[in-house]
Amino acid sequence: MYKIKEKIGFTLSFSIFMFIMYLITTVVAGALVYFCFAIGILTEDYTEKAIISVVIILIVCIVFGVLFSTLSSKSMLKAIDKFIKATNRLSHGDFSARLDFQSPPNFKILAENFNNMAEELGGIEVLRTDFINNFSHEFKTPIISIKGFAEILKYDDLSKEERDEYLDIIIEESKRLTSLATNVLNLSKVETQNILKDTQRFNIGEQIRQSILILDSKFQSKNILLDINVEDCYINGNKEMLNQVWLNLLENTIKFNKFNGIVSINVKKEEENIVVAIADSGIGIDKEAVNKVFDKFYQEDTSHATKGNGLGLTIVKKIISLHRGSIECESVVSEGTSFKITLPTEL
Structure with a gap:
């Protein structure tokens, strides 16, 4: 329902904008015709100059229409240029890029959606960085521990109690690595699943x-x-x-x-x-x-x-x-x- 209202709003705004443009052009054309009749350039019996006058009026209307369209579209093109620059910043990893459009209404909605997207992408990037850092720590720590105690076990002067203690540590750290690998696989499995299966x-x-x-x-x-x-x-x-x-x-x-x-x-x-x-x-x-x-x-x-x-x-x-x-x-x-x-x- 909300999307339908958005589409209707955009269509209505665009229709009103085009109507105003046509209305202004028509008013200018009508004013020029009236002016020509008022000063005697056009008369009911004086038709020899009528074609030239109409051509002049059409040229003036076209020029005016182009100028009006250029000026009215300038703000829209400026907004589009801002959007292009913001998307370029986002594509290069700058998730602080934001848009601030207050009008027209659809541009305001576009800015809000863009800002939400940039914020979500920034949050994902933070999670990705944290994931890599934490995974590296969780994976590296037991490996270092296993390596260290395995090297100590090479010494011949260790007592049976010390050897058993170090072996227990290696076993626990191995279990820790196994648990980490299992949980990462389980997380990967459920995160890529959007539809519940085997119910x-x-x-x-x-x-x-x-x-x-x-x-x-x-x-x-x-x-x-x-x-x-x-x-x-x-x-x-x-x-x-x-x-x-x-x-x-x-x-x-x-x-x-x-x-x-x-x-x-x-x-x-x-x-x-x-x-x-x-x-x-x-x-x-x-x-x-x-x-x-x-x-x-x-x-x-x-x-x-x-x-x-x-x-x-x-x-x-x-x-x-x-x-x-x-x-x-x-x-x-x-x-x-x-x-x-x-x-x-x-x-």
């Missing part, structure tokens, strides 16, 4: 209960108390993808929780949606960082002391979006973090 109807409550059982030993390792209230709810979706969501969120409740902490898991149906709430009593997230938790490679712990590569929640959000759902995060430092996922039962 089926299944019990999402049962799937979450199974995920809890899979991670039971990890919950017990930190003596975490589980508060589970999971209803049987059926949904149409990609079972494998949603399983990644629950495992990722539940693992985070373990990783960032305290010993003897609490994790609450609630699943219920609300009208045509299924609402999943997962909360922990862990370390929490700073208020300013809550909006960044879904960004690629973002980790609030800049020292990277906490295991992880900052891709899990990015994948989670993309999977939820593919299911036409939403995910919200709330957190208080030292009190805990909660995630609320809303999914439609039918796609």
